[in-house]
Amino acid sequence: MNLQDRDAGVVWHPFTQSLLDAPPIAISRAEQVFLFDTDNKPYIDAIASWWAVLHGHSHPHITARIAEQLEKYHHVIFSAFTHEPAIELAERLLERLPKNQKKVFYSDNGSTAVEIALKMAVQFWSNKGIEKTSVIAFENAYHGDTFGAMSVSEADAFTKPFAKLLFPVLRIPTPVPGREDECFEALKKCISENEVAAFVYEPLIAGATGMHMYSEKILDELVSYCRKKDVFTIADEVMTGFGRTGHEFASGGLQHPPDMMCFSKGLTGGTMALGATSVTDEIFNAFKGESRYKALLHGHTFTGNPLACVSGLASMDLFEKKECRDNIDRIDKSHQSFVQKLKGIKGASNPRSKGVVLAFEVQSKDQDGYASSMRDNLLGFFLSRGIHLRPLGNTVYILPPYCITNEQLAKVYDSILEALARFGEC
Numbered sequence: 170m171n172l173q174d175r176d177a178g179v180v181w182h183p184f185t186q187s188l189l190d191a192p193p194i195a196i197s198r199a200e201q202v203f204l205f206d207t208d209n210k211p212y213i214d215a216i217a218s219w220w221a222v223l224h225g226h227s228h229p230h231i232t233a234r235i236a237e238q239l240e241k242y243h244h245v246i247f248s249a250f251t252h253e254p255a256i257e258l259a260e261r262l263l264e265r266l267p268k269n270q271k272k273v274f275y276s277d278n279g280s281t282a283v284e285i286a287l288k289m290a291v292q293f294w295s296n297k298g299i300e301k302t303s304v305i306a307f308e309n310a311y312h313g314d315t316f317g318a319m320s321v322s323e324a325d326a327f328t329k330p331f332a333k334l335l336f337p338v339l340r341i342p343t344p345v346p347g348r349e350d351e352c353f354e355a356l357k358k359c360i361s362e363n364e365v366a367a368f369v370y371e372p373l374i375a376g377a378t379g380m381h382m383y384s385e386k387i388l389d390e391l392v393s394y395c396r397k398k399d400v401f402t403i404a405d406e407v408m409t410g411f412g413r414t415g416h417e418f419a420s421g422g423l424q425h426p427p428d429m430m431c432f433s434k435g436l437t438g439g440t441m442a443l444g445a446t447s448v449t450d451e452i453f454n455a456f457k458g459e460s461r462y463k464a465l466l467h468g469h470t471f472t473g474n475p476l477a478c479v480s481g482l483a484s485m486d487l488f489e490k491k492e493c494r495d496n497i498d499r500i501d502k503s504h505q506s507f508v509q510k511l512k513g514i515k516g517a518s519n520p521r522s523k524g525v526v527l528a529f530e531v532q533s534k535d536q537d538g539y540a541s542s543m544r545d546n547l548l549g550f551f552l553s554r555g556i557h558l559r560p561l562g563n564t565v566y567i568l569p570p571y572c573i574t575n576e577q578l579a580k581v582y583d584s585i586l587e588a589l590a591r592f593g594e595c
């Protein structure tokens with residue numbers, strides 16, 4: 170039996186309608202920007218395998234550091250025990266974050282990193298004896314698939330079956346160009362009418378709901394207003410962290426830093442599952458006390474896994490190199506000129522880019538969003554060209570590993586132009 174038949178017999182895949190979707194492509198190896206299937210056909214992974222693979226697949230430096238760690242210890246309980254990889258990763262991460270970030274709490278994925286920040290915000294106020302439990306989030310938010318993360322994410326077809334089980338959230342418009350004032354007014358109103366514990370947001374790019382981009386200026390205003398009103402700000406940098414927006418961290422480009430930050434995906438260069446939530450001393454100190462119940466009674470089995478932390482350190486080694494910065498700038502510039510080109514092309518609406526993320530909508534009469542046949546047609550088309558692009562509904566985006574070459578980028582752009590000529594309606 171081939172791998173696909175064996176897979177169909179026993180595996181349930183994420184975000185997959187097994188009745189409609191093509192069987193998954195079986196991968197036998199991956200290197201740099203390429204995924205290779207079992208027939209050795211290469212695919213340019215232009216979305217870095219769900220935005221996680223920063224430096225390219227199977228990077229030898231990350232492999233070598235994990236191999237070294239494998240000789241020492243694989244997993245250690247992280248309560249009452251600690252280890253150097255976790256300590257060093259926290260030290261090096263904090264060095265690169267806004268100066269107010271002082272402590273790192275580990276978990277094992279992006280959703281849990283957000284859940285933990287929400288629990289920290291709510292328990293902070295509870296520890297202080299203050300009743301503040303409301304949370305503000307953007308209309309176009311995506312923060313993950315666990316219940317708390319779904320609650321603060323956009324209310325849509327994905328979350329509909331669970332609507333009654335999700336906690337209520339105060340919604341404000343995502344401040345895309347033209348909606349900044351509306352967003353700011355809505356934030357002020359929410360805060361004046363409710364006891365708000367925290368505002369959670371994806372800084373500068375609301376990713377999974379369609380790569381909605383907005384400015385540093387409005388985010389600075391929102392964060393600074395929250396600070397004045399004693400509302401914690403939680404920057405979910407699970408996608409935007411590690412250079413994706415052109416800044417090392419999207420929040421690093423702001424005048425007003427957030428109170429908490431959430432990381433995963435690129436944290437290990439996309440090699441191992443790891444999440445992290447960083448906080449200020451003010452937050453950490455509110456959990457100290459004579460009572461054990463003041464502590465954050467939260468943890469996951471693989472919290473701070475040493476192999477994952479070592480992957481994080483190896484990825485950080487690569488991220489700190491000038492070559493990485495140069496690659497980010499090169500991709501950023503290249504995207505900017507492709508956006509100019511797309512502006513002149515019928516069928517491509519709202520072309521935009523920020524850092525290494527480029528996005529636009531394919532104009533179509535089919536308004537069915539994520540479930541649109543346009544999305545399936547585009548996905549199949551790009552794969553047939555040896556390119557892995559995974560549109561969000563009719564939003565096509567590129568978010569590549571930093572090792573992608575100019576020639577490979579040009580190939581991705583060409584396939585997009587071809588797709589627009591075939592599927593775009595004017």
Ligand SMILES: Cc1ncc(COP(=O)(O)O)c(C=O)c1O
Pocket residue numbers: 278279280281283311312313314371376377405406407408409433434
């Ligand atoms: C901004 C953001 N937050 C959280 C998550 C959830 O991360 P994970 O899939 O690791 O649970 C994602 C995943 O795409 C994300 O983009």
